[in-house]
Amino acid sequence: MATQPDIHLYTASTMNGWKPTIFLEEAKIDYELTAIDLGKKTQKSDWYLKLNPNGRIPTIVDRGNDDFVVFESGAILWYLAEKYNKFLPQGEKARSQTLQWLMFQMAGIGPMMGQAMYFQRIAAPQGHEEAFSINRYVTESRRLLEVLNTQLKGQDYLVGDKFTIADIATYPWARSYYWAKVSVAGLDNLQAWFNRIDARPATQRALEIPKPYWAFFGKRDIAAQEAENAERFKSDVKS
Numbered sequence: 001m002a003t004q005p006d007i008h009l010y011t012a013s014t015m016n017g018w019k020p021t022i023f024l025e026e027a028k029i030d031y032e033l034t035a036i037d038l039g040k041k042t043q044k045s046d047w048y049l050k051l052n053p054n055g056r057i058p059t060i061v062d063r064g065n066d067d068f069v070v071f072e073s074g075a076i077l078w079y080l081a082e083k084y085n086k087f088l089p090q091g092e093k094a095r096s097q098t099l100q101w102l103m104f105q106m107a108g109i110g111p112m113m114g115q116a117m118y119f120q121r122i123a124a125p126q127g128h129e130e131a132f133s134i135n136r137y138v139t140e141s142r143r144l145l146e147v148l149n150t151q152l153k154g155q156d157y158l159v160g161d162k163f164t165i166a167d168i169a170t171y172p173w174a175r176s177y178y179w180a181k182v183s184v185a186g187l188d189n190l191q192a193w194f195n196r197i198d199a200r201p202a203t204q205r206a207l208e209i210p211k212p213y214w215a216f217f218g219k220r221d222i223a224a225q226e227a228e229n230a231e232r233f234k235s236d237v238k239s
């Protein structure tokens with residue numbers, strides 16, 4: 001009888017949702033996937049809230065560790081990195097630096113770009129055009145991308161020459177600058193880093209799981225996916 005994989009991943013095709021998928025594909029680890037339908041609010045159902053009290057994706061359950069549950073995408077990456085001894089350097093300083101850039105993504109890039117997206121892609125098309133908020137989040141996102149650009153000067157990845165969980169967490173967000181309508185003009189180191197990770201087959205494969213959403217990256221079927229996204233998050237706008 002085939003054994004079940006340790007990791008059961010609950011996720012959807014979003015910037016946070018792709019983080020564990022990128023890790024698992026890059027590390028070539030077998031996992032079971034349950035696609036959560038955000039449009040149907042599956043993430044708010046009772047069974048899912050027992051796993052993730054925040055009612056958001058992603059979440060993992062580790063069957064190999066007494067069905068231990070981990071939520072919050074940064075914590076999931078950290079847990080997987082320790083379990084599989086991958087993408088988190090062993091040396092004390094490089095390890096701390098990796099966690100610093102992971103926190104920078106979780107506390108800065110994600111929330112700011114997320115709000116830039118929300119106000120422009122979800123609220124504005126439904127009649128809530130908030131110029132002050134849009135300007136605030138777009139300007140702050142651009143500033144944070146400039147910080148990444150400076151960090152990437154003369155090195156391939158966020159922490160030296162090794163691909164780490166900091167890159168895994170940051171790439172889906174920063175690479176979605178098109179969706180957040182944040183310019184990356186003049187950020188040459190950042191663009192070179194995009195190109196480097198765009199060329200990683202496992203990461204690109206992960207971006208099609210559970211399904212592709214290339215509109216976030218300004219590529220392919222943009223009009224159709226913009227319409228689908230508007231439908232998906234329609235009920236999130238409160239008057």
Ligand SMILES: N[C@@H](CCC(=O)N[C@@H](CS)C(=O)NCC(=O)O)C(=O)O
Pocket residue numbers: 014015016017038043055056057058071072073074
């Ligand atoms: N801090 C959380 C954020 C998770 C999050 O915001 N997930 C979004 C998708 S990117 C979600 O589930 N949205 C649906 C909802 O809020 O109901 C993490 O990093 O895991």
